[in-house]
Amino acid sequence: MQTAVKQVRDLAIEQPSSVRVFESFGIDYCCGGRKPLEQVCEEQQISLPEILERLAEAADTTPQPTSPWTKASLEELATYIMDKCHAPTRTELQRLTALADKVHNRHGARHPELAHVQSLVQQILDEMMPHMEKEERVLFPYIVNLEQADQNGTSKPYAFFGNVAHPIAAMMAEHDIVGSALAEIRTLTNNYQLPDGACPTYYALYLTLTEFESLTHHHVHLENNILFPRAIELSGKE
Ligand SMILES: [Fe+2]
Ligand SMILES: [Fe+2]
Structure with missing residues (x-):
């Protein structure tokens, strides 16, 4: 194609x-x-x-890593997401909220969009923290159990939420909320264009936001496009 x-x-x-x-x-x-x-x-x-x-x-x-995550075990992929996406997301969100507060306090009078940026950063933090907890405590362990049952030829594990597609749909809806908030920040900041004479904290905020956006896109890509479809496929197997 x-x-x-x-x-x-x-x-x-x-x-x-x-x-x-x-x-x-x-x-x-x-x-x-x-x-x-x-x-x-x-x-x-x-x-x-x-x-x-x-x-x-x-x-x-670019040397092609031949899309390893379409072949690796779901357990490996879930572990990678927790170590390389969730852990830095937690650290970076703490930094981001502090930076957004500081820049808003100092420059909010001249740049009113910063109030909106600050509240969107807070919204992302409030959304992502419990979201990652739910994935780590409930969804990912269930997906790993599902994979193990498939490998061992045993029956599928019981889940209080019914089919795995239900929590996955909820997680994807939450990804959309975060994705929209990040897109809105990009628009508000005019693609992270710094104003003339921006102080180092302003610069650090925009740099951290662009890095966080890349991290989140990678994180959501691994879940929405690889982990979740593979888990749904597995749950439908007889
Ligand atoms: Fe995640
Ligand atoms: Fe997620």
Whole structure:
């Protein structure tokens, strides 16, 4: 299938080097990734030939890890997400809330959008902290048990929530809330453009926000596009 008509999320799974290209164009490949590349380009006014060229370059120059997460065990993937996504998300959100408070207190009078940025950062923290707890305490252990039962040929583990698709739908709805809040911050800050004479804390806030956005896109991509579909497939197996 031609790259232009493929969904952005599928390109991110098939060609991991595409993620950096999508990030550089501000393309959401996780929550909003279920759209063909050509449609995303049209909506965001991005040149399709240019992005196709960049994708081809990235594929040529980046060693492909052959999408290890489509092959690795779900237990390995869940552990990776907890160690490499959840742990830094907790640390970075603490930093971000402190930075957003500080920058708002100092510069809010001249930059009224900072009040909104601060409240969105707080909203993301309030959403993500219990979200990751639910995944770590309930959903991920269940997915690991499901995989073990499949490997051992035993019956599927009991779950109070019924089919695994139910908590997964709830988690994906929460991802959407966080994804929208991050997109709103990007718009409010005009793609993280610093005002003239921005102080180092202002700079640190924007830098941390861009890094956090990349981390969250990667995190949500691994869950929405790989872990969750694989778990749903497993739960449907006889
Ligand atoms: Fe997560
Ligand atoms: Fe999640």
